[in-house]
Amino acid sequence: xxxxxxxxxxxxxxxxxxxxxxxxxxxxRTSHPDLHPDDASAEARFKAIAAAHDILKDxxxxxxxxxxxxxxxxxxxxxRQYYRDFAEDTDNVYQxxxxxxxxxxxxxIFAEIFRNRARQAGGxxxxxxxxxxxxxxxxxxxxxxxxDAARGAETRITLPDGQALAVTIPKGTKDGQTLRLRGKxxxxxxGGPAGDALITVTVRAHPVFRREGDDIELTLPIxxxxxxxxxxxxxxxxxxxxxxKIPPGTSSGRVLxxxxxxxxxxxxxxxxxxxxxxxxVLLAKPDAALHEFLAARPKTDAFNPRANLMKGAET
Amino acid sequence: xxxxxxxxxxxxxxxxxxxxxxVGFIEAEFIRPERGGxxxxxxxxxxxxxxxxxxxxxxxxxxxxxxxxxxxxxxxLHAERQERAAIENALNTLxxxxxxxxxxxxxxx
Numbered sequence: 001x002x003x004x005x006x007x008x009x010x011x012x013x014x015x016x017x018x019x020x021x022x023x024x025x026x027x028x029r030t031s032h033p034d035l036h037p038d039d040a041s042a043e044a045r046f047k048a049i050a051a052a053h054d055i056l057k058d059x060x061x062x063x064x065x066x067x068x069x070x071x072x073x074x075x076x077x078x079x080r081q082y083y084r085d086f087a088e089d090t091d092n093v094y095q096x097x098x099x100x101x102x103x104x105x106x107x108x109i110f111a112e113i114f115r116n117r118a119r120q121a122g123g124x125x126x127x128x129x130x131x132x133x134x135x136x137x138x139x140x141x142x143x144x145x146x147x148d149a150a151r152g153a154e155t156r157i158t159l160p161d162g163q164a165l166a167v168t169i170p171k172g173t174k175d176g177q178t179l180r181l182r183g184k185x186x187x188x189x190x191g192g193p194a195g196d197a198l199i200t201v202t203v204r205a206h207p208v209f210r211r212e213g214d215d216i217e218l219t220l221p222i223x224x225x226x227x228x229x230x231x232x233x234x235x236x237x238x239x240x241x242x243x244x245k246i247p248p249g250t251s252s253g254r255v256l257x258x259x260x261x262x263x264x265x266x267x268x269x270x271x272x273x274x275x276x277x278x279x280x281v282l283l284a285k286p287d288a289a290l291h292e293f294l295a296a297r298p299k300t301d302a303f304n305p306r307a308n309l310m311k312g313a314e315t
Numbered sequence: 316x317x318x319x320x321x322x323x324x325x326x327x328x329x330x331x332x333x334x335x336x337x338v339g340f341i342e343a344e345f346i347r348p349e350r351g352g353x354x355x356x357x358x359x360x361x362x363x364x365x366x367x368x369x370x371x372x373x374x375x376x377x378x379x380x381x382x383x384x385x386x387x388x389x390x391x392l393h394a395e396r397q398e399r400a401a402i403e404n405a406l407n408t409l410x411x412x413x414x415x416x417x418x419x420x421x422x423x424x
Contacts (some may be wrong), residue, residue: 028374032387034367037396083367087358087393093347094390134422193422
């Protein structure tokens with residue numbers, strides 16, 4: 001223990017009371033044994049710091065030390081016990097949980113243990129004590145255009161160290177999905193393999209297509225003629241335009257389905273469907289002939305689509 | 316040496332701790348002494364924990380809110396350390412063969 005309390009706190013003799021407080025606080029943070037339970041030397045450091053602070057915090061004892069009346073050992077503290085010495089007791093009532101929590105990932109726990117072993121054994125790449133462990137996983141995020149995620153694509157991400165990493169986006173990658181690139185993470189310990197790069201994918205929204213699981217949905221505008229008479233229309237899908245048959249007498253809002261034209265994920269047996277939600281679109285000003293025809297039709301109550309609207313839904 | 320302490324024992328043992336603070340720490344449930352017939356009964360772990368609370372509140376000026384956060388984290392830290400120690404102990408009892416298998420399984424992940 002240094003005999004000079006100023007030295008122990010890393011201060012000069014001209015330090016103000018505020019300097020002393022600040023230096024002491026900083027050292028408590030880095031040296032308090034209870035905040036650093038794995039640091040065997042923390043207790044000795046903290047003892048020296050606390051003893052030095054005891055002298056310097058009080059202007060009287062500080063003045064006496066400065067005058068040479070007491071020495072740096074003058075304020076030896078009584079021995080005390082630290083919480084960390086009790087914290088691991090099996091009957092510790094402050095223990096947060098016992099045994100293994102539900103959320104503990106055994107992989108993480110094992111990897112951490114072996115990493116620590118490798119470090120303690122020198123961590124210079126030699127397999128200390130026969131142990132080796134994979135390196136740490138490194139996490140990245142990547143925003144992917146909608147169609148690239150649906151159809152699969154190749155892209156590159158630039159890592160913080162300037163290196164580029166080729167990433168294969170598999171067909172049908174979902175928003176929030178994490179891709180694992182083996183061996184592209186941190187270097188291994190003790191001769192162990194490199195860790196993995198974990199890439200969390202955000203899928204950008206598309207102005208036309210929407211994704212529901214493996215199904216793709218889009219709203220397809222049709223004319224009143226196509227709705228009444230039926231017919232073939234050309235519609236986009238994620239794999240390019242296709243012909244879609246509209247049955248005669250199709251209402252707005254009806255959903256047509258092309259099976260197997262949705263997302264084809266490698267892991268699912270059957271691809272999703274392409275769904276078309278039809279929307280009848282009129283010209284803002286119907287042409288005169290149609291207008292006249294509808295106006296000339298006799299009024300009839302034979303068809304009222306609202307007749308049963310509230311049936312069974314009164315409450 | 317007894318390992319049970321009364322409230323007065325605790326106040327005497329930790330000179331910088333006031334009775335008001337002690338009551339505050341108990342009310343905030345930072346310290347959970349047993350209740351005996353004649354009042355609170357403290358154990359050694361409670362005294363060590365009170366020393367830590369004094370370091371944090373007096374020396375680092377943490378208020379009750381910050382104290383609660385720090386204490387929760389310290390308790391979690393110790394829980395994690397205990398789990399790790401348990402696993403390390405368990406691993407040390409295994410044969411080299413089994414440990415090698417575990418390492419392989421980890422590498423496969």
